[in-house]
Amino acid sequence: MPSARPVAAPAAAARPARLLLSVEALCLIVALFWLASANLGFLRAAMAASGGFGLATLPLAVGLCGVVFALHALLLLLLATRRTLKPLLWLLLPVAAATSWFAGQFGVLMDPGMVRNVLRTDTAEARELLSPALLVHLALFAGLPLLLLSRVELRARGRGRALRQRALALLAVVVVLIGALLAVFQPLSSLMRNHKGLRYQITPANAVWSTGSVLAQQLRGAARPREAIGLDARPGPSWATAPRPRVLVLVVGETARAANWGLNGYTRQTTPELAALPVINFGAVQSCGTNTEVSLPCMFAPVGRRDYDEDRIRGQQSLLHVLARAGVGVDWRDNQSGCKGVCEGLPATTVTAQDFPAACEGGRCLDEALFADLGQRLDAAQGTQIWVLHMLGNHGPSYFRRYPPGFETWQPACASDDLRQCSTAQITKAYDNALRYTDHLLAAAIRQLQSRAGRVDSALIYVSDHGESLGEMNLYLHGVPYAMAPREQRQVPMVFWRSSGFEQGAGLKPACLEPTLRRHAQIGDVRHDHLFHTVLGLLDVRTALHEPDWDLTHGCRDATAGPAPGPAGLASAPAAGTGR
Structure with a gap:
């Protein structure tokens, strides 16, 4: 074998x-x-x-x-x-x-x-x-x-x-x-x-x-909780005499730049509806940062960009916590990537397709979902309230996804997520269409506030968090470090509107707010840094954190009614907040 x-x-x-x-x-x-x-x-x-x-x-x-x-x-x-x-x-x-x-x-x-x-x-x-x-x-x-x-x-x-x-x-x-x-x-x-x-x-x-x-x-x-600020915050005298509920709607825009804002004289009228309303336009406002992660906490901090300290800002509570401490009803509604700690521990919701199916398709909601029930909320409002609406706005690169088809005013607009597939002109048209949609939403919100002026004293502030580059110096989007960022990323639009009874209800001198704010708008000295102190002034919240020089309403309240110092034993908290 x-x-x-x-x-x-x-x-x-x-x-x-x-x-x-x-x-x-x-x-x-x-x-x-x-x-x-x-x-x-x-x-x-x-x-x-x-x-x-x-x-x-x-x-x-x-x-x-x-x-x-x-x-x-x-x-x-x-x-x-x-x-x-x-x-x-x-x-x-x-x-x-x-x-x-x-x-x-x-x-x-x-x-x-x-x-x-x-x-x-x-x-x-x-x-x-x-x-x-x-x-x-x-x-x-x-x-x-x-x-x-x-x-x-x-x-x-x-x-x-x-x-x-x-x-x-x-x-x-x-x-x-x-x-x-x-x-x-x-x-x-x-x-x-x-x-x-x-x-x-x-x-x-x-x-x-x-x-x-x-x-x-x-x-x-993570090793320590946020430091509490404004421990002395309390309501001012106007709270006891206000004839109606008071609501401030604070709309935080996203990636809207001042250069393309129609009210600022841009060649395209991207804000025709706001232009027909009695709003105060502040022109090119200096932002706190060039991205949401920096700007949002900075906007709601006592000091902001002028004495910027990132660790302090991220380690402290925000304007909203100070307002809540005084008794203001605070509500944050988000259509973006969160409040970045600004609303931590406060009432906050994110719009979803389940709640607003008509405005939400393809996994992302249009900003109209933020305003969908504004009328009902106004009808039910009590006391003093601040409602923050955080928009998706003009977030890139998909500008064409930020507005419904009916707002494609300028064509051909870039309809690609890859900006390399489009010319600068097409990108800009899509960006401007998104601004036009924001204009419509803000104007519609103001009209709802106007229609309820007999029941609610209301005001609306719109301000974007940062701007955007659209090809200038071969830059796109945003996020360039602040010290070297172009003005397109640092200058943002801001508008203000208030109802006929808001001044009186807030305890401000009659016929003072309009000329005071327009003077600031004409001078062009407004920054994100003004937001913290101006909101305190508008809602008549008293705290030693309040700096009158940074309150755009300063001069419209009697000197005897100015913000009071904190109570004994709490002086250290305001000092930490101001950075002094």
Whole structure:
């Protein structure tokens, strides 16, 4: 009987090819890849700020390449081990690809404020940012590298040898970093001092640094409750004599910029309905920030931008808590990404398709849902109330989704989530159509308030949280750090309306409010910083936090009726709120 032949082992060629590398070698390769794939925008911006690329600036360009490479190599070498390097790269390669895409397309800088926006972006908002071009970019600069990474096998070494090789690699990278810095220190220090935003274009170090900063701040904040402010808040004398309930409707707009506001003289009349009503338009109001995450808490803080302290603002209660402490009925209604802590612990709701099916299709509600039951609420109002309506407004890039078809006044308007598919003119038309819809909603709300003037003394304030870039200086959307942000992102519209009986009901001098507010509008000195103190004045809430110089109604109340100081033993709370 013939012997059985042994079964041949599978051919080695049938197994996927593996590339054997040390941890240090892979770190250096990835750092070079990021320099070439994710930092060309940084290098272009740096050279443009230095007078352009040429023989004179060639040493600076080489030095910047050395610095960027060494920074990322150092980052990886300090964090990576044989077991952690691949999971780290599975996280950072997509982050680097996505960050470089949004920086290149919209001029977005990944600073801590932008990271907060990203972390708090809801599903519907994130979906609108997806586009075929983004997916192709991610496939090329994240998907392909990750596929190659799956073929890499990291070399196993003894502990002593691994430590020696890591130390040598770190030393070599530090030498490169120091050498590059010394070679171009004078032009580089001047460049970074005069263009501080450049540091947030170094990718993905920008995302790592900013995320770490935000998480550290959140951990510090989570360790302690928000500090109570305005502990002395109390109702003023007008509360006892007001003939009718008093309601202030505060509409917080989203991404509306002053440059395109019809009442400001824009070439397109984006606010025809408001123009036909007796509103006071404040022109270009200076915003607290250039994104919702910064602006919203700042708008409702005692100090705001003029003495900006982010930790204090995020660590304290807001204007709404002070009002509630005095007995004002507070209600927050949201059609965006939340109140950012401004309404924490207070009555708050978010509009949903279940509650307002006619206004909500495709997973997102039109802003008319915020106003749907305004009439019924006014009919049932009692006492002194503030109702905050947080709009979706002109949130980009999908401006065309912010208004119903009947408001497509200017055509052809951009009808794509990917702004690269549209011309600047088409993008602007879609943006202006969304403003026209906001104009309609505000005018309709004012008409409802007018119709109930015999029952409720009411007022309406509309102010946007920040502006928007629509291609100026090749920037789109918003979120540029405040110090370097263009005026399109920092100047916002604001309007005010009040019923015929509001002044008297609020205890203000008759016929004083109109000329006082119009004087401020004419001077053009209004900022978000005025909001906190003006609302206190309008609702006649007394607290030592109130600063008359920042109250737009100042001068319309008798001096003897001014805000009273806090009661004994509570003086420290107002001092903390004012930052003095």
